[in-house]
Amino acid sequence: EPEVTQTPSHQVTQMGQEVILRCVPISNHLYFYWYRQILGQKVEFLVSFYNNEISEKSEIFDDQFSVERPDGSNFTLKIRSTKLEDSAMYFCASSANLGWGTTEAFFGQGTRLTVV
Amino acid sequence: AQTVTQSQPEMSVQEAETVTLSCTYDTSESDYYLFWYKQPPSRQMILVIRQEAYKQQNATENRFSVNFQKAAKSFSLKISDSQLGDAAMYFCAYRSASSGTYKYIFGTGTRLKVLA
Numbered sequence: 518e519p520e521v522t523q524t525p526s527h528q529v530t531q532m533g534q535e536v537i538l539r540c541v542p543i544s545n546h547l548y549f550y551w552y553r554q555i556l557g558q559k560v561e562f563l564v565s566f567y568n569n570e571i572s573e574k575s576e577i578f579d580d581q582f583s584v585e586r587p588d589g590s591n592f593t594l595k596i597r598s599t600k601l602e603d604s605a606m607y608f609c610a611s612s613a614n615l616g617w618g619t620t621e622a623f624f625g626q627g628t629r630l631t632v633v
Numbered sequence: 634a635q636t637v638t639q640s641q642p643e644m645s646v647q648e649a650e651t652v653t654l655s656c657t658y659d660t661s662e663s664d665y666y667l668f669w670y671k672q673p674p675s676r677q678m679i680l681v682i683r684q685e686a687y688k689q690q691n692a693t694e695n696r697f698s699v700n701f702q703k704a705a706k707s708f709s710l711k712i713s714d715s716q717l718g719d720a721a722m723y724f725c726a727y728r729s730a731s732s733g734t735y736k737y738i739f740g741t742g743t744r745l746k747v748l749a
Binding site: 520521548550552558559560561562565572573575608610612621622623624625626627 | 735740
């Protein structure tokens with residue numbers, strides 16, 4: 518069964534460093550998301566992406582964050598200068614369509630980001 | 634803004650017994666989707682069951698069923714004949730169908746333990 522894959526599974530980085538989290542969505546999906554979950558807290562929406570542009574973003578998704586679909590298969594989340602509070606599990610998701618008869622979002626297994 | 638509340642951080646059930654996980658949500662919209670996702674340890678979230686708000690009939694998927702009370706804004710998940718493999722974190726999620734926003738809004742999750 519097709520699945521969303523994320524790499525790496527765990528990333529440790531120094532505060533102030535840039536990190537890139539990678540995701541390979543399901544191949545025929547059109548809508549992509551990044552979510553994060555700080556330990557013990559709820560899963561929070563960061564950004565959605567469709568047709569090579571951001572369709573929606575949350576207030577968490579500030580100028581330190583960016584997303585890209587560089588080659589038609591990967592979907593990346595970049596954090597330019599990491600802060601301690603960026604430590605969280607980051608989930609990528611993709612969906613085939615979003616209108617009536619919608620399909621659900623399929624989630625990756627997550628990347629645990631630890632900022633030290 | 635929509636919110637999703639799961640008031641049970643943790644639940645336990647004896648193998649073969651039935652358990653109900655609670656979820657309430659708040660929205661002013663009339664068209665939306667509700668989902669239950671299961672997240673086993675160190676694995677990605679997978680869809681358990683979904684409900685379209687316009688459908689009065691409660692969704693069922695094998696041993697999983699929901700009690701959808703639209704007026705009360707309640708969406709509980711019932712797991713019958715619980716199995717050891719049902720042990721996981723369960724997330725309730727909301728997604729608008731009509732506002733042009735396609736983000737999923739999650740509750741904080743309920744950790745289900747299944748006792749042998």
